[in-house]
Amino acid sequence: xxxxxxxxxxxxxxxxxxxxxxxxxxxxxxxxxxxxxxxxxxxxxxxxxxxxxxxxxxxxxxxxxxxxxxxxxxxxxxxxxxxxxxxxxxxxxxxxxxxxxxxxxxxxxxxxxxxxxxxxxxxxxxxxxxxxxxxxxxxxxxxxxxxxxxxxxxxxxxxxxxxxxxxxxxxxxxxxxxxxxxx
Amino acid sequence: xxxxxxxxxxxxxxxxxxxxxxxxxxxxxxxxxxxxxxxxxxxxxxxxxxxxxxxxxxxxxxxxxxxxxxxxxxxxxxxxxxxxxxxxxxxxxxxxxxxxxxxxxxxxxxxxxxxxxxxxxxxxxxxxxxxxxxxxxxxxxxxxxxxxxxxxxxxxxxxxxxxxxxxxxxxxxxxxxxxxxxxxxxxxxxxxxxxxxxxxxxxxxxxxxxxxxxxxxxxxxxxxxxxxxxxxxxxxxxxxxxxxxxxxxxxx
Numbered sequence: 441x442x443x444x445x446x447x448x449x450x451x452x453x454x455x456x457x458x459x460x461x462x463x464x465x466x467x468x469x470x471x472x473x474x475x476x477x478x479x480x481x482x483x484x485x486x487x488x489x490x491x492x493x494x495x496x497x498x499x500x501x502x503x504x505x506x507x508x509x510x511x512x513x514x515x516x517x518x519x520x521x522x523x524x525x526x527x528x529x530x531x532x533x534x535x536x537x538x539x540x541x542x543x544x545x546x547x548x549x550x551x552x553x554x555x556x557x558x559x560x561x562x563x564x565x566x567x568x569x570x571x572x573x574x575x576x577x578x579x580x581x582x583x584x585x586x587x588x589x590x591x592x593x594x595x596x597x598x599x600x601x602x603x604x605x606x607x608x609x610x611x612x613x614x615x616x617x618x619x620x621x622x623x
Numbered sequence: 624x625x626x627x628x629x630x631x632x633x634x635x636x637x638x639x640x641x642x643x644x645x646x647x648x649x650x651x652x653x654x655x656x657x658x659x660x661x662x663x664x665x666x667x668x669x670x671x672x673x674x675x676x677x678x679x680x681x682x683x684x685x686x687x688x689x690x691x692x693x694x695x696x697x698x699x700x701x702x703x704x705x706x707x708x709x710x711x712x713x714x715x716x717x718x719x720x721x722x723x724x725x726x727x728x729x730x731x732x733x734x735x736x737x738x739x740x741x742x743x744x745x746x747x748x749x750x751x752x753x754x755x756x757x758x759x760x761x762x763x764x765x766x767x768x769x770x771x772x773x774x775x776x777x778x779x780x781x782x783x784x785x786x787x788x789x790x791x792x793x794x795x796x797x798x799x800x801x802x803x804x805x806x807x808x809x810x811x812x813x814x815x816x817x818x819x820x821x822x823x824x825x826x827x828x829x830x831x832x833x834x835x836x837x838x839x840x841x842x843x844x845x846x847x848x849x850x851x852x853x854x855x856x857x858x859x860x861x862x863x864x865x866x867x868x869x870x871x872x873x874x875x
Contacts, residue, residue, distance in 0.1 A: 457693055458772050464689070465682035472681065476674035485674070490689050497693050563671040581637055582669055588639055607630045614665045621664050 441509055449509055453501045460500070464493055467510070470584075471517050477579045478521040480568050488524055492517045507593070511586065515594040518576050525572055559620055566616040574609035581606055627655060632662050683869040766815055770808050770824075771868040774861055777801065777827065781858050784834070785850045798834035805831055823864050830857060 445466075451459035471492060476485035495516050503512055567575055573595070580591045592602035627648070634640040635649065636659070649655040780801065809824035833849055 457690070458775060460693065461686050461690070461772070461775070464686045468682035468685045469677055472677055473674045477672060482675055489685055493685065493689050494692050494696070497689075497696060559668065560671045560673065563668055567669070567672050578669075582666070583672075603630075603634075607633060610633050610666065611629070613669065614662065617665050617668045620668055621661070 441505065445509060446505055449500065449503060449505070452497075453503065460497055463496075463509075467513055468493075470510070471513060474514060474517050474579065474584065475521055477567070477583065478518065478572075478576060479524065480564055484524055488517065488520050492520045495520065508590070511590050511594055514580065514584065514586070518580070518594060522572055522576070562620060563617065566613055569616070570609050570612060574605055574612070577602060577605040578609040578613070629658070629662065632659050633666075635659065636663055636666060680869060687869075762815060763817075766808075766811055766817065767868045770812070770820065771865055773801075773804055773808055774865040774868070777805075778858070778861050778865065780834075781853050781861065785853050785858065788846075798831055802828065802831040802835050820864070820868075823860070827857070827861070 448459045448462050452463060468489060471489045472485055475488040475492070476482065479485055479488065492513070496513060499516070503509065567578075570578065576595060577591055580586045580594060581588070586594065588602050588606070589599055591606075592599045595602065595605075597605070627645070631640060631645065632649070632655075635645055640646075649659050780797065805824055805827055809821050809828070812818075812821040812824060830849065830852065833845075
């Protein structure tokens with residue numbers, strides 16, 4: 441964390457709204473990308489980003505400079521997204537009368553017509569079929585480049601459990617995506 | 624040699640394996656290399672999981688949406704009655720910050736003008752050093768960004784000014800700081816050829832001067848006249864200009 445960022449964080453923690461605005465401008469895009477990858481829903485991701493920043497504003501006085509501010513924000517974003525996904529799951533439970541079948545099941549991705557495989561959609565479906573924990577851990581590793589130790593802190597689990605979660609996610613993803621590689 | 628699992632290869636792919644010799648071991652073995660390549664190809668497919676694009680102004684948009692709630696959170700503490708003076712004790716503005724922003728803007732502009740001149744071999748003084756550190760910064764965006772922050776403060780101050788009847792010594796001091804910052808930004812805007820912005824900042828100055836030197840000592844009538852002036856359009860203009868600054872496509 442740069443000295444400038446530390447200074448801005450200190451000012452924001454002291455109640456300086458403009459300093460906090462700087463942090464919002466700096467981190468909004470990355471938080472949106474993370475929130476979208478966690479939910480695969482554009483408007484939900486936007487809501488999550490806003491909610492996460494409000495939470496960050498409330499808690500910024502508790503932030504300790506020893507850890508990375510980015511990791512701290514990611515932790516809030518992941519928790520906010522998890523809350524959103526759980527609410528969605530509960531709502532679905534009440535709303536759904538017929539059993540739901542996912543359009544793409546693990547290990548059943550088919551190459552379809554050779555030249556018309558929509559890799560993006562298939563990848564998205566595979567990601568969304570991972571459990572929330574597996575998806576979060578994998579995204580934080582693969583896209584955000586956090587170390588396993590950082591991910592463990594963000595997700596409040598042990599390093600060992602975090603590793604195993606990533607391994608599980610990778611295995612599931614590989615099985616599901618293999619047909620696309622060989623196609 | 625111990626058995627190398629796919630989990631080992633996953634850690635190697637992500638640069639997290641404890642054993643520094645593992646990469647060499649994999650490279651030396653055709654079988655391990657093939658397994659590692661297959662794993663890499665499959666994991667790289669995840670790169671297709673691309674979020675929808677958000678424009679450059681997305682951060683500003685997020686701020687616009689959350690700022691009312693951010694403001695509420697700060698005022699939601701017990702004892703909401705705040706005087707004009709108490710509001711100044713909030714560390715929301717500092718002259719040093721404004722000065723440094725303005726300095727950066729001016730430096731960036733200077734840098735922009737001097738950019739491309741080769742053969743300059745003068746030793747660096749601290750100011751030149753700062754200028755060098757700014758290489759690559761778009762002076763227009765930097766100025767717009769800095770003035771936007773300044774106008775947000777002006778907006779806050781004016782909003783509070785029109786809604787209070789009391790005055791305090793802190794009010795004058797605060798307005799003086801803002802006046803100094805406003806002048807620096809005006810000069811930076813003029814130097815960059817942002818004449819509309821410079822003219823707007825120039826329009827703000829008389830009011831800031833009054834706030835700095837007359838509001839405290841002036842009569843109630845003076846204060847009311849100034850409040851009327853702010854309500855009659857200045858506050859609106861500050862907000863409009865601030866919005867325009869957040870949209871780089873609108874020329875200021």
